[in-house]
Amino acid sequence: MALLEVKNLEVSFGLRSGAVKALRNISFSLERGERLGLVGESGAGKSVLGFSILNLISKPGRISGGEIWFDGKNLADLSAKELRDVRGNRISMIFQDPMMTLNPVLTIGQQMIECLKAHRKISTEDARTIAIQKLKQVYIPSPETRIDQYPHELSGGMRQRIVIAIGLLMDPDIIIADEPTTALDVTIQAEIMELMVELCDRNNVALILITHDLGVVSQVTQKAIVMYAGRIIEQGPTKEIINDAQHPYTQGLMNALPQMAIPGQRLNQIRGAMPPLQRIPVGCAFNPRCDYVMDLCTKQLPGYTASGNCKVACHMVADMKRKAEQSTDEV
Structure with missing residues (x-):
């Protein structure tokens, strides 16, 4: 049995004009210690999926x-x-901006100790010891000093x-990382991703990495989900x-990587933009932007087709x- 299994998940947001579906028919599984990437442009539903796993969807969602x-x-x-026993304890989430996650008026130690004492019956002294150990795990220099500093320092x-x-404090089974390196420069991004892979491997922790960068996914994850x-x-x-x-959208994301462009020429891009939830096209949602669109694509939602070890929602595939x-049968 998989550690995490999502079956036909749907998330809706109630608007004055009526309810719209932010997620439709989402199904996947995650094994213990496995690393999964969620990829797609802004508005694809990646973060909503991450939040929905912990039921952190705010109303009207x-x-x-x-x-x-x-x-x-x-x-x-x-x-x-019951959810509080799971959140932060068995499943942790790392958000995009650390300055939005950390409380600016509390020291690092106060925040880590508070987190530990919320989930465990533990003394402040023991909680501080565990916090310092976790800071050492993520290679924070002089953790005994850093633990008493404020985030802005x-x-x-x-x-x-x-x-x-902080995400590792409770020794979780799953970490959901929502664009964890967005605000960092390229060299620091690489260090953070290497650190996360090392920690997941060492502690047998499963990782769900939410990102728009297929390059990062290719280096970090074992399975990938492309959303649109x-x-x-x-x-x-x-x-x-x-x-x-296989899917034209996935091909477009691959071609948009900087290394896929000819030096000195414009970067490749997918024409058009992600449709708003209120105006998702009939049939395949990608059909207005697809170079291979067929008549069927504008009328009927594609089901999933097995291609190798992958599943693809595309009429062309x-x-x-x-x-x-058919050609094989004729031969």
């Missing part, structure tokens, strides 16, 4: 359908008290390491998706597979 099974329990059915990379240390307009359009082993992307099977 709500989980309107599906199941989220974690270690034998459906998180969508748990009470607020630390660099951006140091603050992000602190946030990771609130739906999974391709998922499977990361190497297979990177080396042989399904048509190509059908023709390949």
Whole structure:
């Protein structure tokens, strides 16, 4: 049995014009110690999916359908008290901006100790000892000194390491990292991602990495999910998706990487923009931006087609597979 299994998840937001679905028919699984990447442009639904796993969707949003099974329990059915035992304890979340996560008027130590005492019956002295140990794990220099400093006294990379240390405080089974390196420069980004992989491997912690960068996903994760307009359009082993992307949208994301462009020329980009939730096109949501659009794409939502070890929601892929099977039968 998988550590985390999401089945047909739907998340809706109630607006004056009527309810809109931010997530539609989301299904995937995550094993203990496995690293999964959620990829897509802004507005694809990646962060909403991360928040919904912990039922952190703010009103007027709500989980309107599906199941989220974690270690034998459906998180969508748990009470607020039962969810508090899971959040931060068994499943931790690392947010984009550490300065928004950390309290500026409390020292690092006060925040870490408070977190530990909220979940465990432990003395302040023991909590401080554990906090220092976690700071050492994320390679914070002079942790005995840093623990008594305030967030503004630390660099951006140091603050992000602190946030990771707080995420590791309770020895969680899963860490959900929402764009954890957005505010950092390139060299620090690489260090933080290497650190997260090392910590997950060492502690057998599963990781859900939310990002828009397929380059990062290719280096860090074992499985990948590509999202568009609130739906999974391709998922499977990361190497297979990177080396042989099937969906036109995934191909567009790959071609948009800087290393895919010819030096001195403009970077490649996908034309158009992500549709708003209120105006998702009929059929395949990507059809207004797709170079391979067919008549069927504008009328019917594509189902999932198996391609190697991947699943792809694309009429073109399904048509190509059908023709390949017919030619094989004729031979």
